[in-house]
Amino acid sequence: MTTTDTFDTFDAFEQRLVAAMTAEAETVTEPADGLDRICARIAHRRRARRATWLAAVAALVLIAGTVGVLLRSSATDSAPYVDTDTGVSGPGLIRTSDDMAADWDHPRLLIPDNSQWRVQEYSPWARYSVDAVVEDEDGPRHVTLTVEVDGDRDVVASAWPSERRETVEGADAVLYADSGLRSSILWHPSAGITAELTDATEADEDRRALDVEWQRAVEQWRDAGSVGEAPEPVVRSADSIVPVPVDGATAARLLRMASSLVPVDRATWLRALDDSGVVLVTGAGSASEVADVLAPSAGTGSPRIMLPEDEGRTVPRFTPNMAMTYRFEADGFPEGTFTLDLSVHQDLGPGMAGWEPVTEPTQGGLGSPPDLWSPIFSPATVRGVAGEFEHYSITTLDRTNPTHTRSLRWVSDGYDWRLRFLGAASGEDAIAFADSLVIPDEGQWTAMVFPPEAPTPEPQLTVELRWQQAAGQYAPCPFGQSCN
Amino acid sequence: MGDIDDGFEELYRQEHLPMLRVAHLLLDSTDAAEEAVHDAFAKVYERWGRIDDHGAYLRRCVVNRCRDVQRRRRLERDRRPSLTASYADLGARELLDALARLPIRQRAAVVLRYYEGLSEAEVAAALDVPVGTVKSTVSRALTQLREAVER
Numbered sequence: 001m002t003t004t005d006t007f008d009t010f011d012a013f014e015q016r017l018v019a020a021m022t023a024e025a026e027t028v029t030e031p032a033d034g035l036d037r038i039c040a041r042i043a044h045r046r047r048a049r050r051a052t053w054l055a056a057v058a059a060l061v062l063i064a065g066t067v068g069v070l071l072r073s074s075a076t077d078s079a080p081y082v083d084t085d086t087g088v089s090g091p092g093l094i095r096t097s098d099d100m101a102a103d104w105d106h107p108r109l110l111i112p113d114n115s116q117w118r119v120q121e122y123s124p125w126a127r128y129s130v131d132a133v134v135e136d137e138d139g140p141r142h143v144t145l146t147v148e149v150d151g152d153r154d155v156v157a158s159a160w161p162s163e164r165r166e167t168v169e170g171a172d173a174v175l176y177a178d179s180g181l182r183s184s185i186l187w188h189p190s191a192g193i194t195a196e197l198t199d200a201t202e203a204d205e206d207r208r209a210l211d212v213e214w215q216r217a218v219e220q221w222r223d224a225g226s227v228g229e230a231p232e233p234v235v236r237s238a239d240s241i242v243p244v245p246v247d248g249a250t251a252a253r254l255l256r257m258a259s260s261l262v263p264v265d266r267a268t269w270l271r272a273l274d275d276s277g278v279v280l281v282t283g284a285g286s287a288s289e290v291a292d293v294l295a296p297s298a299g300t301g302s303p304r305i306m307l308p309e310d311e312g313r314t315v316p317r318f319t320p321n322m323a324m325t326y327r328f329e330a331d332g333f334p335e336g337t338f339t340l341d342l343s344v345h346q347d348l349g350p351g352m353a354g355w356e357p358v359t360e361p362t363q364g365g366l367g368s369p370p371d372l373w374s375p376i377f378s379p380a381t382v383r384g385v386a387g388e389f390e391h392y393s394i395t396t397l398d399r400t401n402p403t404h405t406r407s408l409r410w411v412s413d414g415y416d417w418r419l420r421f422l423g424a425a426s427g428e429d430a431i432a433f434a435d436s437l438v439i440p441d442e443g444q445w446t447a448m449v450f451p452p453e454a455p456t457p458e459p460q461l462t463v464e465l466r467w468q469q470a471a472g473q474y475a476p477c478p479f480g481q482s483c484n
Numbered sequence: 485m486g487d488i489d490d491g492f493e494e495l496y497r498q499e500h501l502p503m504l505r506v507a508h509l510l511l512d513s514t515d516a517a518e519e520a521v522h523d524a525f526a527k528v529y530e531r532w533g534r535i536d537d538h539g540a541y542l543r544r545c546v547v548n549r550c551r552d553v554q555r556r557r558r559l560e561r562d563r564r565p566s567l568t569a570s571y572a573d574l575g576a577r578e579l580l581d582a583l584a585r586l587p588i589r590q591r592a593a594v595v596l597r598y599y600e601g602l603s604e605a606e607v608a609a610a611l612d613v614p615v616g617t618v619k620s621t622v623s624r625a626l627t628q629l630r631e632a633v634e635r
Contacts (some may be wrong), residue, residue, distance in 0.1 A: 020583075021583070021595060024576070025505035032516065035493065041525075042530070045526055
């Protein structure tokens with residue numbers, strides 16, 4: 001009780017009440033840490049308010065972002081770069097449609113803070129794959145991919161279209177969607193297969209209806225590939241039009257097809273190559289469940305792959321010709337001096353050896369004058385057989401420096417051999433080099449082209465992703481630093 | 485804590501223990517009283533520059549905080565044994581128990597009026613009610629306490 005005067009005016013009950021309360025209150029003593037606890041509480045309340053504020057801001061940002069995405073998705077005309085179907089790639093990437101602000105005054109690459117990338121799948125036989133999407137309003141940018149293996153660096157410059165990573169039948173595959181060409185490429189990293197599907201009706205005329213390419217390098221070969229080409233832009237059949245664009249089901253079918261052909265179905269494949277005439281090779285010894293091989297038909301000279309469609313129909317999809325290319329390393333010559341092309345032999349009629357040098361005008365490009373194509377063929381003896389040199393130059397009328405191409409050609413073991421050589425080597429050097437080649441027999445070929453086992457171990461790669469930008473427009477992003 | 489350190493520490497020295505005791509009488513718990521008082525001090529600190537009478541504002545915060553606590557504890561309070569002893573048999577504890585059974589506004593008015601010794605106007609300010617309400621509230625509280633101890 002703090003006011004004695006007032007206490008004196010209380011009646012007995014009130015005084016007893018005061019006494020009881022005072023006695024009870026005096027059981028409470030001053031805590032030693034009262035002020036510290038109050039300060040701690042003040043700090044706690046501050047943190048709580050800050051957290052609440054941040055949460056509120058985050059919620060507002062989320063709401064604003066969601067509204068923005070909805071607005072952009074509903075107004076495609078005003079958001080030309082947004083493509084939710086193609087703006088996605090692998091882990092760590094920024095999704096263009098979600099995170100790339102429409103601030104083209106300061107375009108930025110879609111690269112997160114950590115600019116170190118790890119190749120997810122690597123095989124010395126196959127292509128490198130890096131989850132990278134570099135895109136702005138002008139479309140894909142050029143990126144420079146630096147690959148480091150065991151301290152040695154190699155630089156691979158490439159421009160990729162948007163990509164979408166999908167998992168097809170348990171295997172990762174990268175589906176490249178190139179809207180400009182209306183084509184899609186399915187890349188199977190483990191099989192080293194690239195299957196490309198092109199809409200021939202809208203693509204360049206030179207593009208085939210369906211090209212299937214796979215890459216298999218062999219030991220001591222730096223680069224080897226086999227490229228298939230369809231002889232016709234598209235199979236003229238209503239039920240054989242290749243669907244475009246590629247959806248998941250088509251991608252899966254492509255993958256099954258390619259996987260079954262290359263690593264598994266090589267016996268059928270080789271048998272088809274050796275056969276002549278129209279022979280449909282099926283079944284026996286083939287593990288293929290989705291494709292058969294049609295042996296070369298008259299006039300095409302190349303086997304065809306038959307894809308069984310629904311209701312038992314089979315449709316020719318593409319016709320590989322088994323062309324392979326290899327760049328040799330030869331002692332005493334710069335790297336890349338010699339390149340060997342190999343393809344199934346095709347009888348092209350009378351040999352060209354002995355032809356007189358001619359100069360023919362060729363069709364020039366758009367707005368440019370015609371070129372002069374000056375092939376020179378001369379006979380040569382290569383590896384004990386008749387061959388020929390092919391030397392032609394292409395000289396544009398408005399340039400003085402012609403482009404020379406020289407090669408040595410011969411036929412052996414049912415293959416057309418073509419050894420291209422650069423200026424560092426003479427024709428005699430090319431013949432000597434060709435004579436020194438050890439041509440593998442069929443079994444060795446098979447083992448090289450279709451290695452029974454993948455090389456192990458696969459090296460760990462650290463990929464440094466850089467990019468090229470127009471000078472003066474954007475600041476480069478140093479390795480290891482944030483580029484946002 | 486900046487420029488208000490001195491004033492806040494002075495307020496703490498003057499009012500912390502009295503407010504703890506008031507809160508204790510309102511809540512019947514030292515721990516709960518400390519919680520309420522510390523919260524009230526923190527609130528005063530945060531509004532320091534906007535408060536004219538820090539002591540009165542602190543008291544009001546304490547009462548309000550105790551009122552909030554009491555609302556949550558109402559059920560628990562209602563489960564307490566009813567008073568059956570006569571007034572003559574009641575000791576201080578029983579009287580305090582009877583006080584504890586009062587509604588929180590009556591209890592706060594009694595504590596502020598009789599323990600704190602505040603004038604009816606000061607009690608009215610602390611409870612944010614008119615002075616007349618304080619008079620009637622205190623009168624009804626005393627009546628109930630008398631009735632409780634006389635049963």
